[in-house]
Amino acid sequence: MDATDIGLWGVPLAILGGAIRVSTPFIFVSLGEAITERSGRINLGLEGTLVFGAMTAYAVAVMTNSPWPGLLAAAAAGLCFGLFHGWICKFSKVNDIAIGIALMLFGSGLAFFFGKPFIKPKAPNLPAIPFGAWSDIPQVQAALDVNVLFLIGAALSLVLWWAFRNTRAGLIVRVVGDSSDAARAMGLNPNRVRLLATGVGGALAGIGGAYLSLYYPGSWTERISSGQGLMAVALVIFARWNPLGCFAAALLFGGAGALGPALQSVGVTQGYYLFYAAPYILTLVIMIATSSPTRSLAGAPGELSITK
Amino acid sequence: MTDTVSSADVRAILGAGGYRAALEWIARRAEAFVIPFAALVVGMVLFSLFIALVGKSPVQLYETMWRGGFGSWFSIQNSLSRGAPLLLAALCVALPARLGLVVIGGEGAIVLGGVAAAAIGVALAGAPSFIVILAMGVAGMAAGGIWIGAVGALRHYRAVNETISSLLMAYIAIALMNQLVEGPLRDPASLNKPSTQPLADIYRVGNIPGMEVHWGLAVGVVACVLSWVLIEKTRWGFAARIAGGNVRAAQVQGLAVGPLIVGFTALAGGFAGLAGMLEVAAVQGSANGSLAAGYGYTGILIAFLARHNPLAIIPVAILLGGIDASGGLIQRRMDLPDATVLVLQGMLFIVILFSETFYGRFKAFNPDLWQRAS
Numbered sequence: 001m002d003a004t005d006i007g008l009w010g011v012p013l014a015i016l017g018g019a020i021r022v023s024t025p026f027i028f029v030s031l032g033e034a035i036t037e038r039s040g041r042i043n044l045g046l047e048g049t050l051v052f053g054a055m056t057a058y059a060v061a062v063m064t065n066s067p068w069p070g071l072l073a074a075a076a077a078g079l080c081f082g083l084f085h086g087w088i089c090k091f092s093k094v095n096d097i098a099i100g101i102a103l104m105l106f107g108s109g110l111a112f113f114f115g116k117p118f119i120k121p122k123a124p125n126l127p128a129i130p131f132g133a134w135s136d137i138p139q140v141q142a143a144l145d146v147n148v149l150f151l152i153g154a155a156l157s158l159v160l161w162w163a164f165r166n167t168r169a170g171l172i173v174r175v176v177g178d179s180s181d182a183a184r185a186m187g188l189n190p191n192r193v194r195l196l197a198t199g200v201g202g203a204l205a206g207i208g209g210a211y212l213s214l215y216y217p218g219s220w221t222e223r224i225s226s227g228q229g230l231m232a233v234a235l236v237i238f239a240r241w242n243p244l245g246c247f248a249a250a251l252l253f254g255g256a257g258a259l260g261p262a263l264q265s266v267g268v269t270q271g272y273y274l275f276y277a278a279p280y281i282l283t284l285v286i287m288i289a290t291s292s293p294t295r296s297l298a299g300a301p302g303e304l305s306i307t308k
Numbered sequence: 309m310t311d312t313v314s315s316a317d318v319r320a321i322l323g324a325g326g327y328r329a330a331l332e333w334i335a336r337r338a339e340a341f342v343i344p345f346a347a348l349v350v351g352m353v354l355f356s357l358f359i360a361l362v363g364k365s366p367v368q369l370y371e372t373m374w375r376g377g378f379g380s381w382f383s384i385q386n387s388l389s390r391g392a393p394l395l396l397a398a399l400c401v402a403l404p405a406r407l408g409l410v411v412i413g414g415e416g417a418i419v420l421g422g423v424a425a426a427a428i429g430v431a432l433a434g435a436p437s438f439i440v441i442l443a444m445g446v447a448g449m450a451a452g453g454i455w456i457g458a459v460g461a462l463r464h465y466r467a468v469n470e471t472i473s474s475l476l477m478a479y480i481a482i483a484l485m486n487q488l489v490e491g492p493l494r495d496p497a498s499l500n501k502p503s504t505q506p507l508a509d510i511y512r513v514g515n516i517p518g519m520e521v522h523w524g525l526a527v528g529v530v531a532c533v534l535s536w537v538l539i540e541k542t543r544w545g546f547a548a549r550i551a552g553g554n555v556r557a558a559q560v561q562g563l564a565v566g567p568l569i570v571g572f573t574a575l576a577g578g579f580a581g582l583a584g585m586l587e588v589a590a591v592q593g594s595a596n597g598s599l600a601a602g603y604g605y606t607g608i609l610i611a612f613l614a615r616h617n618p619l620a621i622i623p624v625a626i627l628l629g630g631i632d633a634s635g636g637l638i639q640r641r642m643d644l645p646d647a648t649v650l651v652l653q654g655m656l657f658i659v660i661l662f663s664e665t666f667y668g669r670f671k672a673f674n675p676d677l678w679q680r681a682s
Contacts, residue, residue, distance in 0.1 A: 044471065088658070091665040097410055097471055098661050101608060106654025112647030227479050234472045273490065277483035280476045287476075293467040 010139055011262050017143025018258020019251050020150055021216045025050065025208035025225075026250035027153035029232035030239065031160060032204030034246050036082075037236055038164065039197035040177040040190070040303030041089060044100025046205040047229030048107020049081045053209025055115035058220035061123035067214045070123065074210035075203045081107060082202020086195035096305060104229070118220050126215045149211050153247070160243035173197055177301035205229065227280070234283045238290055240299040256282045332675035339673035344615065347663035351656040358651065364642055372641050376634025383633065385520045389591075391629030392521070393418070395528030396583035397607025398625055399535055400456065402616040403576040404470070406539055407569055408552040411459060413474030414580040415604025416481030417452030421581025422588045423485050424451035426504040426595035427493055429511050429588070437510040444511070444585050452581020453574040455481060460573025464566045470573075482600050489596055503596035513590040524586035528625070531579050535618035548572055580604065606632065609657050628653070 029046050036043045053074035061070030085103055089096045129151075132144030164170040176183040176193040183190045208228070213220045235253060239245030260275030290297070356366035377387050400414035425444040432440045455477060462468040486502075495505040513523050539545035551558035551565050558565050583603060588595050610628050614620035635649040671677045 088662055091662070093664045093667065094661060095664070098612065099658065101410075101412055101471075102612075102654060102657035102661055105605060105609070105650065105657060109647050109650030109654045113645050113651050116645040116647070227475065230472060230475055234469075234476070237469075271487065273483045273487040276486075277480045280479045280483070284473060284476045284480070287468050287473060288462060288466055291467045291469075293465060 008266060010266050013139050013143050014262035014265055015255050015258050017139075017145075018262055019255035020143075020146055021254070022257040023250040023254025024147060024150045024153055024211045024216075025228050026232055026235060026253050027150070027157065027247055028208035028211070029205045029229055030235045030246040030250055031153070031157055031243055032078075032082075032201035032208075033233050033236045034201075034239070034241055034243055035160070035173065035204075036194075036198045036201035037304055038177045038241055038301055039173045039194045040180070040301050041086070041096050041194050041198055042100065042233070042305060043082065043085050043103075043198055043201055044097055044230065044233060045081065045085055045103025045107060046100075046201070046232065047225065047227065048104040048111075049078045049202050049205040050107075050209040050212070050229040051225050052081065052107040052111040053078050053206030054213035054224050055111040055118065055209075055220055056206070057210030058123050058213040059115065059118045061214055062118055062121045065124060067124050067126045067210075070214055071126070071207060071210045074206040076206070078206020078209070079199050079203040081206075082199040083195060085202065086198030089198075090191040090195070112222050115220055115222070119222075123214060123220070125218055126211065128215070147211070147215050149207070149215065153250075157243040157247040164243065174301075177303055179302055205232075208232075231279060231283050234287055237297065238283075238286045240297070241301065242299065253279050253282065332678075335673050335675055339667065339670070340615070342673070343663050343666055344613065344660065347659045348613075348656065350663075351652075351659035354659065355652050355655050358655070362644075364644060369638065369642060369644075369648075372638050373631060373634040376637035377630025382520075383630075386633045387626060387630035388519075388521045388525050389629075390632050391626040392524035392528045393583040393587055393603045394606055394610055394625040394629055394632075395525075395532055395621060396579040396586075397603045398610035398614065398621045399531060399607075399618060400452075400576045400580035400604070401608050401611035402614065402618060402621060403535060403539075403572050403579075404456075404460065404569075405611060405616040406545075406552050407548050407572055408555070409460065409463060409569070409573065410471045411456060411474045411573065411576065412471055412608050413456070413459065413476075413478035413481075413604065414577075414607050415600060415602070416474070416478030417455045417577040417580035418584040418587070418604050419478075419485045419599045420455055420481045421448035421452040421584030422592075422599040423488055423493070423504070423584075423595045424448055424581070425585035426507070426588045427488075429507045430493075430505045433508060433511075440511045441513060441589065444589055445582060448581040448585025448588075449578035450581070452584065453578035456577025456580065457570050457574030459577075460569045461566075463573075464569045478604065485595070485599065486597070493595070495594065498594075498596070501596055503592075503594040506594045507589065511589065512593060513586060522586070522590035524583075524590050527582065527586065529622055531582070532618045532622050535579075539618065544568065544571070580607075606653065609653050612657065613660055 029050060033043065033046055056077040057070035057074035060073040061067045081103060085099060088094055088099055126147055126149060128145045128147045130141065130144070131146050132141035135141055164174065172188060172193060175186065176188060176190045180190045212224050217224070231253060235249045236246060239249045256279040259278050260272060263275060264272060359366045359369050376383055378384055397414050397418060400417060401411060404411040425448040428447040429440055429444045432443055456474065459470050459474045459477060462473055463470040489504060490502045493504045494502050515522050516526060539548065547558065547563045548568055550561065551563060551568055555565060584599055587599055592598055606628055610621060610624050614624045631649055631652065635646055638644055638648055639646050668674065
């Protein structure tokens, strides 16, 4: 990217464009995790689901020569991972956090195992909508090239925010998340609700992975995810389990992730690796700032092991 | 339900009705061996199915794995060498786990420990070798200890979730290492692979006499034994186990939970940092990107397999070191991707965690449920 002709304006523009581009997987993973955590479980394995989703999407897109079957396959694979997590965690003494760590390793391992033949071939990308076509400036055009998945993610966060408040399904998930006993008294089966919530969460994380391999960065490599799945978990806590908050936080994280490349594009190369760490540092700072040893987090689901 | 062998137990075993008492004694202890071992077997059977499904022979795979990991003196030494950093990386998970903390960012402590050791080793060039090696060890432990100790402090004083914060800090540590190795600490002669300046030969940690295995293995074994003594035989370990069981109860007893958590996490990070120092001083000769080789993540698996018992870590780490060591041979002989080992590790991990649910479920291990012979 060459931004010299519009000078330093290139930096905020590149950060805006980057925020939109980088945030999309965060949006999907954090929305998925928000659903899972609202039901009272935590799935740290979404990192592995993300990587496996990326590989599945890429492989299927290469084989069918179209990105859409890839996207569907990634969602289906994510659903399987989520259902597996939801199923295995219903047994007593099985720790959901530890299972998440195991699935993180297993998902990545499986993705690398099956993904080896797909590192070379080129898959068709998911389409983007050129909202910047009115402008002659290439940087503006680049920044406003918005992928359809970003728009779907934005709409989904609105729908979920509404659904948690206003639908029966939303209420059921919240009741199960706040108190297993209350849910049982209402005749609900908490394990079944959590199974479905974790499954849906996994499917959304799979879609996030498809975005990584089919749009940005748009190729399958073994280093495709660098902790986005995990940052998304932290992001959900920061967003107080509110889908709209997840969307906003994802944009913020995307912007932080775009900081390094944006500065590099105007010739700032000093401390490149430290800027690369910006999203991790931001996550950590936010976690420190919003946690407190004396009061429990506002809006935290009562059954969540991580805040108990 | 006694947990240790009391003199009454011994008398009961030796006494007239000793047969039944001995049986009960064995039954209570057998659970801790039988369940993990059975889980290991089930995990390997599931992995065989997986290998059969992708069209390869599981028998050939395990045979290759055995040959690559333990089949010859050469491969045993190779496995032991790989097991050395894993011992220390596993302690980084097991020690905090005894306090009820799930710390998974040992990779960060390894990386920073390695960089700190390399920086000290270069800075002190010219000093006597034992002083430099000692200083490198201290620097590595300090860097790792501060890093993971901070995770513990954040956990206790700010209630920041230690699992997520430790992993975030691992990514930050790797970025920090890249920055230092590409920038201020870079050896201008390292062109393709940015590294710190190579250590002089006299500052390298050598091999255990008679073996092609560096001293890191001995250091790791000693660290495991010391950790076991710390947890099982000292009052700090006792306090840690109480706090790990129930923080409130520990606080009611007047235990200083904060310093306990910070101390244990710092020690855990120190061991991981030492692993990084040994990678630099015994294997690489300088600090570079190879430090982030995934030992920290394999260490998580080992600690859980060993159920956070430092003595059990020793055989498990060597077993996993052997599996790691056979990865290359599996890749060459069977035309399978190098990630095959990762898949096996992931499967074992899931099965082991699942097996937790079976503790206390089997009548055979619980004499209280046996029918009283009239």
